[in-house]
Amino acid sequence: MKIEKWAIVPKTAPAIIRNCPGCRRKTAFHSSESFRINANGNKIDVWLIYRCEKCNFSWNLDIYTRISPGFLDRRLYERFQRNDRTTALEYGCCKEILSRNKAEALWEQVEYDVEITKLPLLQTQLSQKQYKKTQISPTECEQEFIKEKILVTIYNQYGLPLRLDKLLCSHFGWSRKEAVKMEEEGFLRILSGGKGCKAKIPKFMEIEIYES
DSSP states (O other), X not given: XXXXXEEEEESSOOOEEEXXXXXXXXXXXXXXXXXXXXXXXXXXXXXXXXXXXXXXXXXXXXXXXXXXXXXXXHHHHHHHHTTOHHHHHHHHTOHHHHHHTTOEEOGGGOOEEEEEEEEOGGGSSSOXXXXXXXXXXXXXXXXXXXXXXXXXXXXXXXXXXXXXXXXXXXXXXXXXXXXHHHHHTTSEEEEESOSOTTSBOOSEXXXXXXXX
């Protein structure tokens, strides 16, 4: 049996659709991956800068408003100062911040990578006791068509609205119909954190696949 960790990482933050004063119409604004920090007396404002894809007009996504310097962790403040790309991605994908700014995010256009790490059995978050309770022993007939069983832990920490069947089809080269059939016949099982292969992936889930 193979144990794998899959981390879904967006390549960029979602673009935002909004009215552009320069274009005088709605356009897509993309994260510049740069922050703007404004110190006014004993208060600090922090924004993530977006730019119109057509005319480069800038718009600031409000991150923190009128906060005291002591509110921010020093290391976070330093990441804002040096325009840390990972920090910009984290805030650009934060649905709470996007909602607070009434930003219409184009999640469906976000491209992503899947970072795969192979793990020994003891490192999976699913305990061996729990695993033994959930596993199914294939019949002798089924065993002839099975190469290996894979236990996959999926991390979707940025909350991309991605369906499980789409992810699996992209990775294994399946069709959507094949993914559904795999689940119906017990060769694909949701062990925790999800509702089915047609559902969107939560921030954490574990699945078991009998690779044929």
